[in-house]
Amino acid sequence: MSDTVAAPAQKGVLGWIERSGNKLPDPVFLFFWLIGGLVAISIVGSLLGWSALHPTEIDEATGSARVIEATSLLSADNIRKLWVEMPATFTHFHPLGYVLVVMLGAGVAERAGLFGTAMRAGVRNAPAVLLTPIVAFVGMMGNLAADAAYVVLIPLAGIIFHAAGRHPVAGIAAAFAGVSGGFSANLLPGQLDALLFGITEASVETVFGDFTANIAGNWYFIAAMTVVFLPAIWYVTDRLIEPRLGQWSPAMAGRADTQEQTDRALTDDERKGLRNAGLACLAVVALWAFFVFGPDTPLIDETATPEARLTPFYQSLVAAFFILFLLAGWAYGRAAGTIDDHRGLVKMMAGSMEDLAYYLVLAFAAAHFVAMFAWSNLGTILAVHGAEFLGSSGLPAWALLGGIVLITALLNLFVGSASAKWALLAPVMVPMLMLLGISPEMATAAYRVGDGATNIITPLMVYFPLILIFCQRWQKDFGLGSLAATMLPYSIGLLLAGLAMTIGWVVLDLPLGPGAGVFIDAPATVAPTAPATAG
Template sequence: MSDHQPKELNSGILGWIERTGNRLPDPVFLFLWLILFLVIASVLLSSMGVSALHPTIKDSAGNATVIAVSSLLSAENIEKLFVDMPKTMTHFHPLGYVLIVMLGAGVAERTGLFSSAMRAGVASAPKMLLTPVVALVAMIANLAADAAYVVLIPLAGILFASAGRHPIAGIAAAFAGVSGGFSANLLPGQLDALLFGITESAVELLVPTWDANIAGNWYFIMAMTFVFLPIIWYVTDKIVEPRLGKFNAKESTIDISAEDQGRLSEQQRKGLKRAGLAVLAVIAFWVYITLGPGTPLIDESAVATAQLSPFYKSLVAGFFVMFLLAGWAYGSAVGTVKDHRDVVTMMADSMKDMAYYLVIVFTAAHFVVMFNWSNMGIILAINGAEFLGSTDLPMPVLIGLMILIAAMINIFVGSASAKWAILAPVMVPMFMLLGVSPEMATAAYRMGDGATNIITPLMFYFPLILAFCQRWKPEFGLGSLTAMMIPYSIWMLVLGLLMTMTWIGLDLPLGPGASASYVLPGK
C-alpha cells in the first residue's frame, strides 16, 4: 500500500462511504438486527390494529379478507420460531437450488475447467478486439463465481501489457465485466438459482402455488451482455486508458516475459474439447427427455402457458449435470481427476466453500419467514401498491426508481442475496399488485445491483482488485481505482435504466415462459 492511501480512505465522499459501510455489521448480524427490529415493529403495529384487504383471498361471502399485523411475540409465533427452526432453514427456497448447482460447478472449478476456458477465451484475441473479448469473457465468467475474479482479472492485465497496452486498463475492463456486469450472461447460472429462490418466497405471500423458473431472466441477461459490451469497450479505450497514460514497465513488479500469458497446454486443449462434447451431450439428452417419447418434461395435460413448467423446473438439475460432467471430462484429460473418488472429493470441497453461505442462510431464512408471519410485508406491499397506483406514474418510471434504490443500497451492502432477501418480500408483491411480473421485478433488481459493485470499497473483492493494480503501479490507491471505475458505473446505470424501462414499456418476454406483465389469479 502506498503512503498516501490512508488519506484517500478518510477524505471526501469515498472516505464517507468507507466509514459508513464499515459501521454496518456482517450480513449475518445485519439480519439478526433486522429480526429484532421486526419483532419490535410487529408488536407496535399489532397493538395499533394496522391491517389491509388481501387482494386475492376471499371469505365465504366473496368479500376480501382482512389481514392484520401479527405480533411476533404472540404465543403462536414464538412456538413456530422454536419448533419449526430446522424446517425454516431447510425450506428456504434458494438453499436447495444453490447447493445443487454448486455441487456441479465445484467440480468444474476444481478440475481447472473454468480457468482454462477463461484463458482460451481471451488469449487468442486480436489486439484490436482485445477489450471486447476480455469484457465478453468476463461477463460469461460470472458462471465461474470466485474464479473469475482470481483468474481472469489479473490475466487481463498481463494480456494488455503483452499487447503493448496499459495493464491496468485490462484489469478495469475485466473488473467491469465480472462485477459491473454481475448479472449479464449468455446462460442462467448460480445467481439465477439464488435470486429466484428468494423471489419465490416473496411471491408466495400472494400466490402460494407459484414456482420459480430459473430461466425467467434468460433473455434479459443476454440483452444486458450486449448492452454492457460496447459500454466497457468504449469506456476502456476512450476514457480509462487515455487517462492512465503510457505504461512504464520499470514501475511494475511483474516480469511479463516470465508470466503465463494464457497459453494452454496440449492436455488443457484436449480437456476443453472433451468438456465441450460433454456439454453437447447433456444438451442433447435434455432435448430428448423434453421432446422424446412420453415428453417427461412437458405437462401436456396443463394449459398451454404451463406445459413447459416441468422443463423450467428441471434446469437446476440440468446445470448441475452439465457442470459435473464437463468438469469430469476436462479433469480426466488433464489429470486432475484420476477416478470417481476425486470427483466426490471435489463435490465435498465445494460444500466446504458454502459454509459461510449456510450461516447467512440461517439468519436470512428466519428474517424472511418471520416477516411473512408478521404480515408486515404483504401489508406494506398492498399499501405501497395503492400509493404508487394513485401517483399515476408510468410503470417504466416506477421500475426505474426500484433500480436506483437497489444501486444505492448496493454501495453499503455488498451481498446480492442479502439485499434481495430484504427487498423482495415488499418489492415483489407490490409490483405484482401493480401488474408487474416477479421475473420483471427480479430483473430490475439485478440491473441496479451490478452497476455500483465496481465503485464501492465495501465490495468483497475490491481490495483484491486494488492489489492487482498495485502490482503494475505501486502508488495506485483506492481513490484511483474508484475514480477509474466511476465512468463504467455511470454508463452501465444510465443505459441499464433505459434498457429496463424500455423492456417493461414494450412488455417484452424476459425468458422462456416469463413475461414482464402479470395478472393475479382470480382477477
C-alpha cells in the first residue's frame, strides 16, 4: 500500500486554473503560435493602414514626426529578413549573452556545492525564535543559486523545523515562499537581473534604437523587497499557517524515520571552502573597486557627462558576477574536494551550459517573436497609441504601475516562465511607459513584483509537484489542494506588500538602483499627457 494518497480533484477557481493552464502549449510552442497570430495581425494592420507618429524620429522631407505604418510580415522584405538573418536574430538576442556569461560562473558555484553548503550553514544552527525569518531570508538570497534553492533549501527547512519541534510542512512553506514567492527579492543582482534586463534592452531598441541596460538598475528596489517580504512571510508562517497545520506527529508521515542526510553537520573541508569562497568574493569586489578608483579608471568614462560617467561600470557588472561566481565556486570546490583540478572546473562550466539547453530553445523562439514584432512596426504603433490613451486617462504613475503588478500576477497563473512572460509583455509595455516618462527600470521592477507573488499557488509552476512531494514526506495525505491552500495566504501577503511598496516607491520617486530612477524625460516628438510627478 502506498504511503501517499492521490491528490483530490480540484474544483472552483483553483481547478479552473489548473485545467485551463494544462491546455496551454509549452512556452516554446506558445511563442510559435504567437508568431503565427502576429503574422495575421500584421497583414490586417497593413491592409487597414494602421499607423502612428514615431516618438523620436523626424522625417527630413516634411520636418515633422515620421509616420510609422504597419508592415505585413509576409512582405518580401520581411520574408527575406526572416530567412537570411535567422542566425543573427538568435545570436543577437540580448538576454542570451547575458545569461550565458553569468551562468558560466554560477554553474560552477552550484555544481561545486557552494550554494548548497552556504544555505545549509545559514539555517542549520538558527535560533528557534528566529527560525522562520532566517529560512525566508536564506530562501530569497538563494535565488542567486537558481534551481539549487528549490532542491536543497526547501526540503532542508522541513528537517530543521522538525528538529526544532515545529511542523515540518510550515518550514517547507516558509522556504517555498522565500525562494519562489520572493523570486526577485535579493540583496544582490544576479542571473535574473541579467535575463530580464536583456529583454528590457531589446524592447527599448525596437522603438528607440540603441539602448544599454544596466543590470543593477533594480538593485535598491530588490533589496527593499527583501526587507519588506521578510516580515510578511514571518507573520503568515507563525500566525496563520503553523496554527492551521497543528501539531505534527510521526504518524502523519507513515514512517518512523524522517531524518535525512541533508541535515548532516558541515565538515571541516566545507567550512574551509566557505571561508575561501568569502575571500574570493572580497578579492573580486576589491578588483572592481580598483578598476573604478585606481589609475586610469578603466570603468569610468571621464569624458562623458556626469550622468553617463558610470556607464562602463554598469556594463561591466555581467562580467563581474561571472568572475565572482566562478572564483568563489572554484575556491570552495578546491577546499571541499569537489573540484580536483582545472579539468574539473572546465567540466562544470560545460555542465552549466547543458543545463541551459531548454533555455536556448526558448530563446530561439522568443528572439524571433521580438524581432518580428519590431519588423511589423506594431510595437511602436501600440506603444504610441497606448501611451496616448493612458495619458488621456489622467491616471497617475502609481496607478499605472500598480495595474501592471496585478496584470502580471494574473498572467503568471497561466505562463510560469519569468522570461517568457516578460518577452511577451516588454515589447509593448516598456516603450509605452517610456512615452509617459516612466523608466524601463521601473517597468521591469513592477513586472518583477507581480511575477513572484503568484508563483507559489499555480500548479503550472515547474517545481510545484516537487514541493508537493517534499510535503508528503512529512504528511502522507497532503494533496495538491492542501499545498495551494497553504501557499495562498503567502501569495496574498506578498502581493499586497509588493503592491504597496511599488506604489510608495513611485510616489516618493526613490532611486531604483545606481543611475536608475522611476521617471525619465519622455521623448520630445510625441507628447501625450504623462504623469509628470510621482503623485
